[in-house]
Structures are given as structure tokens and as C-alpha cells.
Amino acid sequence: MTNQQIVLAARPTGAPTVDHFALRTIDRAEPADGEIVVEQQWLSLDPYMRGRMNEGKSYAAPQPLGEVMIGGTVGEVIESKHASFKAGDTVVGMGGWQQYQLADASQPGVLRKVDATQVPLSAYIGVLGMPGVTAWYGLNRICQPKAGQTIVVSAASGAVGSVVGQLAKAHGCRAVGFAGGADKCKYVVEELGFDACIDYKAHKDVKSLIKALKEAAPDGVDGYFENVGGDILDAVLTQMNAFGRIAVCGMISGYNGGMQPLAQPALILQSRLTVEGFIVGEHMEVWPTALKELGALVISGKLKFRESVAPSIEQAPEAFVGLLKGKNFGKQLVKLV
Ligand code: NDP
Numbered sequence: 001m002t003n004q005q006i007v008l009a010a011r012p013t014g015a016p017t018v019d020h021f022a023l024r025t026i027d028r029a030e031p032a033d034g035e036i037v038v039e040q041q042w043l044s045l046d047p048y049m050r051g052r053m054n055e056g057k058s059y060a061a062p063q064p065l066g067e068v069m070i071g072g073t074v075g076e077v078i079e080s081k082h083a084s085f086k087a088g089d090t091v092v093g094m095g096g097w098q099q100y101q102l103a104d105a106s107q108p109g110v111l112r113k114v115d116a117t118q119v120p121l122s123a124y125i126g127v128l129g130m131p132g133v134t135a136w137y138g139l140n141r142i143c144q145p146k147a148g149q150t151i152v153v154s155a156a157s158g159a160v161g162s163v164v165g166q167l168a169k170a171h172g173c174r175a176v177g178f179a180g181g182a183d184k185c186k187y188v189v190e191e192l193g194f195d196a197c198i199d200y201k202a203h204k205d206v207k208s209l210i211k212a213l214k215e216a217a218p219d220g221v222d223g224y225f226e227n228v229g230g231d232i233l234d235a236v237l238t239q240m241n242a243f244g245r246i247a248v249c250g251m252i253s254g255y256n257g258g259m260q261p262l263a264q265p266a267l268i269l270q271s272r273l274t275v276e277g278f279i280v281g282e283h284m285e286v287w288p289t290a291l292k293e294l295g296a297l298v299i300s301g302k303l304k305f306r307e308s309v310a311p312s313i314e315q316a317p318e319a320f321v322g323l324l325k326g327k328n329f330g331k332q333l334v335k336l337v
Contacts, residue, residue: 044131179199
């Protein structure tokens with residue numbers, strides 16, 4: 001029996017291409033005592049993986065060359081030599097870009113059992129996984145929305161942004177998104193229930209983005225959930241209300257390199273803003289509460305999500321390259337087995 005894997009073949013400068021990855025096929029290992037084998041059904045592709053492809057220092061160690069790319073996965077236990085797991089259990093973990101994971105199940109937190117009877121298994125690496133908790137944390141703990149306020153989020157149709165806007169609506173806020181293209185904006189408003197969405201690609205400069213934001217958020221912006229950076233951040237800063245709050249979650253427009261200067265940092269002072277960056281993995285204490293709340297909303301149909309699926313492991317690199325260009329529409333997944 002074999003196991004197909006994707007490894008990092010070279011470190012990109014600028015935008016990655018499929019040539020920075022390599023597919024390899026190895027024999028599937030047999031589990032020793034305490035180990036289990038997971039047949040991985042879904043892989044989550046996430047923007048943070050671009051940072052791991054770099055050599056330099058960041059908040060996490062670089063992805064080693066020649067090793068299986070890291071990534072969140074969900075799948076089914078097919079062999080177990082550990083008392084706490086049996087064949088047929090569905091589990092979520094960090095199995096990486098490969099079809100089968102051999103895991104030491106005695107390591108705490110390596111694998112978590114999940115119930116796939118009420119929600120699809122893939123949701124546990126999306127709306128009911130890391131992206132969902134990211135949205136929950138940045139919105140609730142940093143933006144701190146109150147009914148009647150206006151919350152803006154960039155990359156609004158994506159895994160994180162789509163949850164931010166829907167949760168903001170549930171708090172009684174006006175939710176405004178930025179997304180790339182008319183189709184994504186239509187979905188954000190009509191399917192997800194945002195009040196407005198700005199297609200940033202239809203605006204050629206910051207001035208034009210500001211004009212559109214003034215129309216979409218006539219009472220100004222109280223909370224901004226930042227996923228993108230660059231011109232969108234410059235535009236939103238001009239519309240922040242006094243004592244507004246900005247959750248700096250991601251800066252995807254700069255992940256392929258280059259500086260992202262801020263046009264008017266003095267606005268942080270003038271508007272007395274709180275600007276806070278965060279990494280969701282450093283706030284494990286909120287995960288149980290967040291997942292419980294998100295799970296109830298998904299099961300009741302109040303929290304919607306959308307997925308983009310690459311149909312096989314061979315297509316994972318192409319899907320990842322596409323994610324960084326906005327080709328995904330919703331949570332980007334790869335069907336591994
Ligand atoms: P998405 O599902 O939103 O996919 C990424 C989206 O980013 C694309 O679809 C595209 O949407 C948008 N995008 C890509 N390039 C650009 C660009 N140059 N300018 C503007 N938009 C761009 O990804 P996630 O929801 O998984 O992640 C969203 C953000 O949250 C990322 O910045 C990510 O790094 C961050 N994040 C941070 C975490 C934390 O702990 N701090 C944890 C998880 C995610 P469009 O077509 O609309 O432009």
C-alpha cells in the first residue's frame with residue numbers, strides 16, 4: 001500500500017508556483033504500539049502556509065525542504081494500536097499534505113475525535129475549525145461588536161471573512177465586506193446576509209475605495225477585521241470612528257513579499273484606535289467556547305459556509321497557488337483520498 005505526499009521542493013521568492021512543490025509516493029508504514037493510521041479525507045489549504053515556505057524568522061518555524069507540507073486535515077482511523085481510538089473514528093489533526101497519517105496517538109492534542117453525523121467532516125477544518133475560531137476570536141475579543149455598530153471585514157467571501165460578517169450580523173451590527181469580483185460580492189450580500197460588499201477590484205485607487213466605503217458604511221467604521229492589508233487598510237483607516245478597534249488577522253496582499261507602507265499612521269492617534277494583531281493558535285483557551293457557539297449556529301443553519309475543492313492530492317499545489325490569487329471561492333480544501 002502506498003501513500004502519496006506533497007513536499008516543499010524549493011523556497012519561492014515572490015509568488016509560489018507549482019514547481020516549488022513535489023509529489024512523492026512512499027510505502028505506507030505499519031503502526032507500532034500506541035500509533036494509529038488515519039486515512040485523510042480532507043486537507044485544508046491556508047494562507048499561513050505561504051509564510052512557512054520562507055526561510056526567515058516569523059511567529060512559527062519554517063517548513064523544512066523535502067518534508068511533507070504541514071496542514072490541517074480530517075479523516076478516518078483505519079488502523080489503531082492505541083486504546084483510545086478505533087477504526088472508523090473520525091479525527092481532526094495536522095496530518096499534512098499526504099493521504100495517510102501515521103500518528104503517535106499518545107501525544108496529547110495530536111488528534112481530536114469529531115462527530116461527523118450532524119455536519120460534514122470537512123467543516124472541522126473550516127467553519128468549525130481554525131478559520132472559524134479565528135473569526136470568532138478577532139471579532140469578539142478584539143473588535144468587540146455592539147448592536148448598531150458597523151463592522152468591516154476584508155477577504156469577506158473566504159473561510160475567515162465569511163464567518164466574521166455573519167457573526168457581526170448576529171450581534172446586530174451592520175456588516176460590510178471587501179471581496180474580489182462581482183460574484184463574490186453578490187454571494188456575500190445575498191447568501192451570507194452582509195449589508196454591503198465592495199468589489200475592491202473595481203476600484204483603481206485608495207480614493208475610489210474610500211468613496212465606496214463611505215457609501216457602504218455611512219456611519220463610519222467601529223470595528224475592522226483585517227485580512228488583506230495594503231490599499232484596503234489605507235481606505236478603512238480613514239473611515240474609522242473614534243475609539244474604533246482593528247483586529248489584524250492577516251495581510252495576504254503582502255505575503256509574496258514587498259513592503260506594505262501605511263499611508264496615514266497618524267489616523268491611529270487621531271481616531272484613538274486600538275490595533276491588535278493575533279495568532280489564533282496562541283489562544284487555545286477560547287477554542288471550546290468558540291467551537292460550541294459556531295457548531296450550534298452551523299447546525300441551526302444560521303452560519304453558512306462555502307467550499308472550493310481540489311479533487312486530488314496532485315492538484316494541491318495548483319489550488320494553493322490559486323488561493324494566494326483569490327481563485328478560491330470559500331474555504332479551500334483538497335480531497336486527499
Ligand atoms: P480565504 O479563504 O479568505 O482565501 C484568501 C483570500 O484572500 C482570497 O480568496 C482572496 O479573496 C484574498 N486575497 C488574496 N490575495 C489578495 C490580495 N492581493 N488583495 C486582496 N485580497 C487578496 O483565506 P482565509 O479565510 O483562510 O484567510 C483569510 C486571512 O486570515 C488571511 O490573511 C490569513 O493569513 C489570515 N488568517 C490568520 C490567522 C491568525 O491566526 N491570525 C488564522 C487564519 C487565517 P478575494 O478574491 O476576495 O480577493
